[in-house]
Amino acid sequence: MAKQNIYDNKTFFEGYSKLRDREVNANNLFEIPTLKMLLPELKGKRVLDLGCGFGEHCKEYIDQGAVRVVGVDISEKMLEVARTENSDPNIRYLNIPMEDIGSIEEKFDVVISSLAFHYVEDFTGVVSAVYELLNEGGIFLFSQEHPVNTCYSGDGDRWTRDENGTKIHANLANYCVEQRNDSTWFVEGVQKYHRMFSTIVNTLADAGFMILKMAEPFPTPEIHNNYPEYDDLYHKPDFLFVKSVKIPKE
Amino acid sequence: MAKQNIYDNKTFFEGYSKLRDREVNANNLFEIPTLKMLLPELKGKRVLDLGCGFGEHCKEYIDQGAVRVVGVDISEKMLEVARTENSDPNIRYLNIPMEDIGSIEEKFDVVISSLAFHYVEDFTGVVSAVYELLNEGGIFLFSQEHPVNTCYSGDGDRWTRDENGTKIHANLANYCVEQRNDSTWFVEGVQKYHRMFSTIVNTLADAGFMILKMAEPFPTPEIHNNYPEYDDLYHKPDFLFVKSVKIPKE
Numbered sequence: 339m340a341k342q343n344i345y346d347n348k349t350f351f352e353g354y355s356k357l358r359d360r361e362v363n364a365n366n367l368f369e370i371p372t373l374k375m376l377l378p379e380l381k382g383k384r385v386l387d388l389g390c391g392f393g394e395h396c397k398e399y400i401d402q403g404a405v406r407v408v409g410v411d412i413s414e415k416m417l418e419v420a421r422t423e424n425s426d427p428n429i430r431y432l433n434i435p436m437e438d439i440g441s442i443e444e445k446f447d448v449v450i451s452s453l454a455f456h457y458v459e460d461f462t463g464v465v466s467a468v469y470e471l472l473n474e475g476g477i478f479l480f481s482q483e484h485p486v487n488t489c490y491s492g493d494g495d496r497w498t499r500d501e502n503g504t505k506i507h508a509n510l511a512n513y514c515v516e517q518r519n520d521s522t523w524f525v526e527g528v529q530k531y532h533r534m535f536s537t538i539v540n541t542l543a544d545a546g547f548m549i550l551k552m553a554e555p556f557p558t559p560e561i562h563n564n565y566p567e568y569d570d571l572y573h574k575p576d577f578l579f580v581k582s583v584k585i586p587k588e
Numbered sequence: 589m590a591k592q593n594i595y596d597n598k599t600f601f602e603g604y605s606k607l608r609d610r611e612v613n614a615n616n617l618f619e620i621p622t623l624k625m626l627l628p629e630l631k632g633k634r635v636l637d638l639g640c641g642f643g644e645h646c647k648e649y650i651d652q653g654a655v656r657v658v659g660v661d662i663s664e665k666m667l668e669v670a671r672t673e674n675s676d677p678n679i680r681y682l683n684i685p686m687e688d689i690g691s692i693e694e695k696f697d698v699v700i701s702s703l704a705f706h707y708v709e710d711f712t713g714v715v716s717a718v719y720e721l722l723n724e725g726g727i728f729l730f731s732q733e734h735p736v737n738t739c740y741s742g743d744g745d746r747w748t749r750d751e752n753g754t755k756i757h758a759n760l761a762n763y764c765v766e767q768r769n770d771s772t773w774f775v776e777g778v779q780k781y782h783r784m785f786s787t788i789v790n791t792l793a794d795a796g797f798m799i800l801k802m803a804e805p806f807p808t809p810e811i812h813n814n815y816p817e818y819d820d821l822y823h824k825p826d827f828l829f830v831k832s833v834k835i836p837k838e
Contacts, residue, residue, distance in 0.1 A: 486736070486760060498748060498759065509748065510736060511757035514806035514822045535785050536802035536828075548798045548835075552786035556764035572764045578786075585798075 341435040342457055342529050345391070345413035349525050365453075367568060368555040369481055369577055373452055376551060376581045378477045380404045383447040386471060388436050388464070388480075389454025393420030396429050399450075408444065410434060440467045447473055451480040453577070456488050456530045459518070461538075465545045472584045478547055484554060484578045488532040489513045490521075497570070508574035538580065547582035554578055591685040592707055592779050595641070595663035599775050615703075617818060618805040619731060619827055623702055626801060626831045628727045630654045633697040636721060638686050638714075638730075639704025643670025643679070649700075650676050658682060658696070660689060690717045697723055701730040703827070706738050706780045709768070711788075715795045722834045728797055734804060734828045738782040739763045740771075747820070758824035788830065797832035804828055 345351060373395075381403030387396050390409030399407050406428050411417050412435045420431050434441070436451075436458055449468045458464055468478055482488075489512050490496050497505040516534060520527050533541075542549060554575040557568050595601060623645075631653030637646050640659030649657050656678050661667050662685045670681050684691070686701075686708055699718045708714055718728055732738075739762050740746050747755040766784060770777050783791075792799060804825040807818050 486763070507759040507761035508763075509757040510760040511823050513736070513758075514804065514825055534804055536804045539789070539799060539802045543800055549789060550793055552789045554764065554784055554786045573761050575764055 341412060341437060341459075343412045343435075344457075344525065344528055345411075346415045347525055351413075351415055353525075362565060364568070364576055367557075367561055367565065368571070369453060372553050372555045372577070372579055373450075373479070373481060376479055376553065376579055377402070377450075378448055378479070380448065384444070386410070386439075386442070386444075386446040386449045386468075388439065388449065388451035388468075389457075390420060390431065391416045391452075393417075393424030393429070393431065395450065395452055396420070396431075397424040397426060400426050400428055404428070404448075406430075406444075408432060408442065408446070410436060410439060410442075412436065436464055439464070439471065442471060444471075445473050446471055446476060448477045448479070451482075453481050453483070455480055455482040456532075459531055461531070461533060462541050462545075465541050465547075469545050469547070469584060474584060474586060476584045477550075477581065478542075478584065479579070479581045481577050481579045482538075483530065484575045485533065485535050485538070486510060486513065486574050487576060488519065488530050489515070490519065496574075505570045505573065508570075535578075538578070542580065542582050546585055546587050548585050549580060549582045551581040552579060591662060591687060591709075593662045593685075594707075594775065594778055595661070596665045597775055601663075601665055603775075612815060614818070614826055617807075617811055617815065618821070619703060622803050622805045622827070622829055623700075623729070623731060626729055626803065626829055627652070627700075628698060628729070630698065634694070636660070636689075636692070636694075636696040636699045636718075638689065638699065638701035638718075639707075640670060640681065641666045641702075643667070643674030643681065645700065645702055646670070646679050646681075647674040647676060650678055654678070654698075656680075656694075658692065658694065660684060660686060660692075662686065686714055689714070689721065692721060694721075695723050696721055696726060698727045698729070701732075703731050703733070705730055705732040706782075709781055711781070711783060712791050712795075715791050715797075719795045719797070719834060724834060724836060726834045727800075727831065728792075728834065729829070729831045731827050731829045732788075733780065734825045735783065735785050735788070736760060736763065736824055737826060738769060738780050739765070740769065746824075755820045755823065758820075785828075788828070792830065792832050796835055796837050798835050799830060799832045801831040802829060 384406040385399045385404045387409045390411050396407045396409040409431045414433050417431045556571045634656040635649045635654045637659045640661050646657045646659040659681045664683045667681045806821045
């Protein structure tokens with residue numbers, strides 16, 4: 339099956355770029371701060387970034403003291419921006435699908451992936467490959483769309499609203515049906531793979547990772563006061579974070 | 589705050605007893621088989637059962653070769669049944685609230701709890717106490733109501749239905765609001781404590797447990813064919829299971 343490369347689609351790319359340009363968005367308010375909070379000490383570390391996109395994170399890891407960063411993305415269009423805007427002598431950008439990372443001939447202390455794994459069909463394969471690429475005691479930290487989000491198929495409203503349009507609850511359907519769900523996000527047919535919470539945890543445990551920390555970010559009191567439009571996250575979080583450590587196999 | 593002892597309420601006790609008497613129920617179809625699947629080898633082991641109720645599980649653990657079982661329950665009414673129907677020279681039933689297990693002067697190889705932790709306010713305290721009661725390398729296995737269930741407050745229908753009454757999706761509200769939610773189950777005011785998935789995982793990780801396996805049971809093809817009335821579990825699982833192992837503190 340062909341790997342999805344939606345980020346090279348022109349319409350998608352333009353829509354996504356505009357979204358990222360907005361100063362206040364779910365990424366800036368929730369995803370990036372949570373990722374930063376969970377980051378291990380990067381000083382002197384070798385870091386692999388899976389689904390690096392525009393490379394902002396890669397640059398940030400160098401700024402935090404990493405001595406080597408490899409950024410992997412399936413989209414050459416995204417990497418073009420990365421090479422222009424976030425280049426560094428110690429960053430290498432690699433245009434391969436995440437499923438092919440087994441071909442990388444380096445080892446890393448930290449593997450990070452931000453909001454990419456829900457696009458990957460073979461999660462088990464990627465997690466096994468990450469295990470092999472990590473040094474003993476290495477850290478594996480990722481975010482993905484929350485399972486209560488990825489389970490929803492179709493492009494309809496995921497919310498039930500009152501007569502004023504206020505969201506009163508999220509609609510939860512097919513949470514236990516692990517399948518590819520196609521949705522529209524700038525373009526039609528964006529493919530996301532739904533996995534239950536237990537599947538994500540078991541895949542990590544079976545591969546040899548011990549979970550250190552999870553996060554499902556929602557508005558802090560400050561965000562609630564300044565951006566009440568994100569209050570719907572109290573009902574249904576957008577993102578799931580998992581931080582784990584590679585343990586030796588018996 | 590007084591610990592909830594709803595199982596000693598006469599109306600609740602009678603309703604619950606009748607529910608348990610039904611041959612086909614969510615416990616028999618999903619909870620018990622999943623618990624059995626996740627049970628470690630019990631031969632020669634010392635087992636603690638938290639919220640043991642009628643003691644059926646305690647007896648089962650003895651049948652599987654456990655040499656010692658301690659069953660703890662806050663409800664003396666439940667333990668009266670346990671002592672009559674599921675007694676054994678190697679089982680001791682102890683009428684204390686789960687929050688007081690620190691007073692038990694024995695160590696165990698396995699601690700199990702079936703569908704009780706959602707009644708416990710101080711989950712962190714109980715998990716720490718379990719860590720202390722376990723021998724090195726001991727197994728901690730529990731089930732509880734699934735977080736997409738415990739988040740729902742009020743006694744209304746948790747489902748959105750079509751014109752025929754068929755459930756089309758579950759209503760997900762306040763998932764990120766960790767609080768006590770009161771509901772009606774035989775009697776009014778049954779108190780359940782909602783905790784997010786990440787809180788449950790982090791509490792275990794912080795206390796010194798490594799997660800080995802999780803489960804969110806839903807109908808097998810066989811159950812789907814024979815009991816289609818449980819198909820709503822595909823949308824929203826009832827139970828969450830976590831199996832973990834005590835690791836030494838650094």
